Amino acid sequence: MSGTLALEWKLLIVLDQEVYEEALCLAKGTGKLANSQLDALRTRASEPSELLEYLSRQKSRAWAEDRAHYPPFFDGVSRAIRRLGEQSRGLVGDPATAAVGRLPETPAGQAVHRILVHGFIEHLTSELQFRQAPRLGTPRSAGGPASPGGAHPGDRGPANSREPRRPVKHGS
Amino acid sequence: MKPLRLRQAVSLQAEAMYGEPLALAARVGPVFAKQREDGAGRGQFHRFEAVVCSAERVGVILDHVKRQAARLRAWRESGLADEFLCWVNEKLPGHTAEVRRRMGEDLSPEEELTVKLLLVQEYVRALVAQVEFDRTKSEVERS
Numbered sequence: 569m570s571g572t573l574a575l576e577w578k579l580l581i582v583l584d585q586e587v588y589e590e591a592l593c594l595a596k597g598t599g600k601l602a603n604s605q606l607d608a609l610r611t612r613a614s615e616p617s618e619l620l621e622y623l624s625r626q627k628s629r630a631w632a633e634d635r636a637h638y639p640p641f642f643d644g645v646s647r648a649i650r651r652l653g654e655q656s657r658g659l660v661g662d663p664a665t666a667a668v669g670r671l672p673e674t675p676a677g678q679a680v681h682r683i684l685v686h687g688f689i690e691h692l693t694s695e696l697q698f699r700q701a702p703r704l705g706t707p708r709s710a711g712g713p714a715s716p717g718g719a720h721p722g723d724r725g726p727a728n729s730r731e732p733r734r735p736v737k738h739g740s
Numbered sequence: 741m742k743p744l745r746l747r748q749a750v751s752l753q754a755e756a757m758y759g760e761p762l763a764l765a766a767r768v769g770p771v772f773a774k775q776r777e778d779g780a781g782r783g784q785f786h787r788f789e790a791v792v793c794s795a796e797r798v799g800v801i802l803d804h805v806k807r808q809a810a811r812l813r814a815w816r817e818s819g820l821a822d823e824f825l826c827w828v829n830e831k832l833p834g835h836t837a838e839v840r841r842r843m844g845e846d847l848s849p850e851e852e853l854t855v856k857l858l859l860v861q862e863y864v865r866a867l868v869a870q871v872e873f874d875r876t877k878s879e880v881e882r883s
Contacts (some may be wrong), residue, residue, distance in 0.1 A: 578850040581797050588799045698806035
């Protein structure tokens with residue numbers, strides 16, 4: 569049975585859960601990014617190799633423009649894309665190569681990789697946009713307005729809770 | 741027969757948790773009704789329901805809620821996004837465990853994710869129906 573056939577859609581759904589959690593971890597350690605930057609990532613999410621090139625170009629630019637928190641973020645995204653590439657290769661039985669982080673070479677591997685990267689970027693950018701949205705508090709918030717960019721329900725307990733925030737882990 | 745039993749267990753659990761979306765609807769409905777200039781009309785809820793019912797995984801729904809909250813004040817100020825995400829985080833695992841208990845056997849990872857998706861769909865369907873019902877009722881009362 570070929571790699572593509574062996575890989576059921578349901579398996580990708582389960583993998584998406586891991587991808588989701590990885591995206592949340594990366595978002596958690598990231599400072600404020602321009603919405604245009606997040607949109608640019610989304611538009612390139614369907615082509616992982618193009619996205620990697622874009623990230624590398626953006627990284628040099630960010631250093632030049634003195635946006636210090638961008639390069640670690642770009643590095644994090646690049647690492648995740650490469651890791652998902654390795655995972656995709658393993659899933660469809662692409663021939664193993666010595667080079668770590670190498671992208672899938674067969675059409676089946678590339679197709680799986682595209683799906684995983686697309687999911688990763690969607691989860692990552694939506695989480696970042698959500699975190700960055702101005703927050704004025706809710707009618708239920710007893711503690712008054714939340715700090716800008718701070719209130720994030722995905723990271724916290726029940727409404728009004730002052731407990732430490734935890735990411736939304738829908739698969740847990 | 742397992743898929744059928746799974747559906748049945750999910751339906752029973754949806755009945756058991758029916759009050760939760762209604763309580764949220766009572767809180768967010770009036771805020772949305774006041775903020776029509778923000779595009780927070782009926783279409784918002786119908787689109788939400790459409791996204792949820794056509795989703796193949798919960799992550800897609802969470803992404804949609806986060807994007808809407810980032811884009812629209814009503815989603816943030818009404819507490820819809822916050823409370824929905826909290827429900828997914830805090831309550832959904834318990835409801836899923838209850839379905840597992842009703843089934844009387846362990847669920848595979850795919851089945852567990854399917855149960856979560858079905859429960860979220862039931863929750864949002866009930867939420868949207870209640871918001872719509874409340875809004876129409878208040879419009880009739882005003883006229």
